Amino acid sequence: MVRWEPGAGERLRVAALELYVRQGFEQTTVEEIARSVGLTERTFFRYFADKREVLFDPQNLLQEAFLAGVNAAPPTAAPLEMIASALATSAAFFPDDRRNWSRQRQSVIAANPALKERELLKLATLAAAIAEALRARGVAAQAATLAAESGTTVFGVAFTQWIADGEQRSLAAIEHEVLGELAALTTGLATALDRGPA
Amino acid sequence: MVRWEPGAGERLRVAALELYVRQGFEQTTVEEIARSVGLTERTFFRYFADKREVLFDPQNLLQEAFLAGVNAAPPTAAPLEMIASALATSAAFFPDDRRNWSRQRQSVIAANPALKERELLKLATLAAAIAEALRARGVAAQAATLAAESGTTVFGVAFTQWIADGEQRSLAAIEHEVLGELAALTTGLATALDRGPA
Secondary structure, three states: OOOOOOOOOHHHHHHHHHHHHHHHOOOOOOOHHHHHOOOHHHHHHOOOOOHHHOOOOOOOOHHHHHHHHHHHHOOOOOOOHHHHHHHHHHHHOOOHHHHHHHHHHHOOOOOHHHHHHHHHHHHHHHHHHHHHHHHHHHOOOHHHHHHHHHHHHHHHHHHHHHOOOOOOOOOHHHHHHHHHHHHHOOOOOHHHHHHOOO | OOOOOOOHHHHHHHHHHHHHHHHHOOOOOOOHHHHOOOOOOHHHHHHOOOOHHHHOOOHHHHHHHHHHHHOOOOOOOHHHHHHHHHHHHHHOOOOHHHHHHHHHHHHHHHHHHHHHHHHHHHHHHHHHHHHHHHHHHHOOOEEEHHHHHHHHHHHHHHHHHHOOOOOOOOOHHHHHHHHHHHHHHHHHHHHHHHHOOO
16 A cells, blocks of 8 residues: 555565464564564654554555546546546556555455454545545535545455456456446436335 | 333443543443443443444344345345345434434544444444345345445435434435435446546
């Protein structure tokens, strides 16, 4: 979820994930993580608030990518076209050489309810930021929330598929397909609602 | 989120919310909650795992209502028609005389990140259960996840509106409107995707 750059933060990130995968998140201490790359606990806490945060993007780069995508859409774009643009921009964040890292990270998160909670909060925060960007572009409040939440849903479903065993397609390609599936699912919904309860 | 019935569990629930609203979630102890209704801490823990759980439906009655709605839809129903049916069933869980309780509960949750995380996990668990019910009814895996997540999104947006200041409409009426808005948002999306990036 962060740009791949050298430096202590990135070394700690890599070391933490390796330890979480090997011996479990609960069983790993901050001291161990720091020591494994020749750093101190104190340095760790200069980069991350806690043991959970090391698995998340601390600088909100992913959120910035989403918002840049919303703002890159043309003035005439419908709300979900702004979302499609945001998804395309954010996909650049997950090149194919990050897929294995993402797989390992997700396996750690899935095994730990506290990490799962933190991830859901991050996604909800992302959705709220996207909704705000849509509103700033003139989308009505409720429509903005719905579109933003649909966007993070598509992102989540596509991301899960991207890290599935054997998946080879790019995240952008999968997102495009999932957006199409969402469109197909809602086709006919307006008619069905007018018809009343099935 | 729970059936309104007498008994210790319900008394603890009412007392807890009152204390959380009055003095804050962090500042309230389990002992205080129990004492305020003449019960012991030990009794509290017979009903709830922790201080957070007292704000959530411990018996998964809401989830059961959603699943009953999915299964009540006719065999020919499209995935989002099953979702519409689930939303209608679940709305019965929130009659108008629960609105004020729900408002207070939400104000406590919004003020506390740990509660917000717990709520998001509950919603994600609900979405996963709905997706499973859709798959059991023959919906393809990815479509089931998308439809279920869209359903909890609509539920969340409608619920937020239901407890908004001055809102008078029933939850069912609002859900119907929000579903219609989702349908309107996605109209034209398939065409826009075929056209390529805007």
